[in-house]
Amino acid sequence: MDNSALPRVRLEDLENLARRADTVIGRLRDRIYAPGTEKQLDLRFPVRRAAEMVGRSEKAIRDAEDDGRLPAPEKDSATGRRTGYQLADINRMRAVFGTLPHRADGDEALVLAVQNFKGGVGKSTVVCHLAQYLALKGYRVCVIDCDSQASTTSVFGLNPDVDVDEDEDTLYPFFRHGGPTSLHYALRATYWPGIALIPANLGLYDAEYEFAARMVREQSFVLDRLRDGIATIRDQFDVILMDPPPALGMLSLSVLRAADALVIPAPPNNIDFGSTAHFLKMMGATLKELAAAGGPRDYAFLRILATKMNDNKSAHTAIKRMMDAVFPMDMMSAVLKDSAEFDNAAADLGTVYEITGPATRTETHKRCRAYLDSVNREIELLIRKTWPSHHADLRKEGLL
Known part of the structure; x- marks a missing residue:
């Protein structure tokens, strides 16, 4: 390679590339996170939409405002x-009318992971939009960002490089x-009523090394440490x-x-579908090995979600049909189709629900x-089916 006509790429060249990239990211974040521009939820709902969200009539809302049960x-x-x-007003109405969808005290909060070992499949997109959808419905949601890239943390209004200390604010400690x-x-509270966040930043990557070192000494401790923390x-x-991650x-x-x-988000293309197949195989083998050390784990449900679907691409439709045939009981019926709206929202580190x-x-x-x-x-609906307190209502709705 010494006789190559191309110049050698040295370590200092790589460091220079990293500095240039940091400059661009810094400018973007200076715009997004400028002082006085903290993210706020600007959603406003007219009384008709509020009545639909609360599950009561417009008259019932106005009567409650007139008699003082709700603020003017x-x-x-x-x-x-x-x-x-605002959403906080909607939730106040729900509390007054008894229509908050919370689980009963006898039901456990559901811990849901949006998981695939391959990047670029839409994990963070699904997590952020699902969290906000549930919050709009009135559920109490916690989002745990376990990825050192911290995309989800950024969407929820925190600058990972400035607002998050890995020694105090992330899972690392x-x-x-x-x-x-x-x-x-x-x-951490967020600007979305009903959503709390455990943020991440690049320092969380060090947790991998911390884990590996402790795994040798305290296997059972490491395996269920996160589960035990969530229990608190x-x-x-x-x-x-x-x-x-x-x-x-x-x-x-x-x-x-x-x-x-x-x-499990999985775009319907050959490469991503192949990666998902490998993920399922690795997950099964890995969980089997972990069960030997920490006991078996099972799941209330597992669903594969086709993401980034483009109906105009024949390969997408063909692979989606194959996915439906291979996983007839495990594919979600709904599909998350590709849309320019995701890019439009992401340009300001936001979501479609915030537009x-x-x-x-x-x-x-x-x-x-x-x-x-x-x-x-x-x-x-899958979440509600895990809560016995919701079963009677689900039967009335014809969903169970």
């Missing part, structure tokens, strides 16, 4: 018209020898969502041991929102 609605100072209800005995220290905060939430490492194994249920104004009236947005709602509604 905010009005525009110039026009005197209602400005619309919990995995250290002599670390905290509860995960309460890491819980479980009573505060209805659903706990985990976004694991896209690799078969100690954190991913901990997520598999901690989860009660799995959703407001005229952009929500485009056909592209309406279609994307319909795909998302369909996927998340199906997952919500």
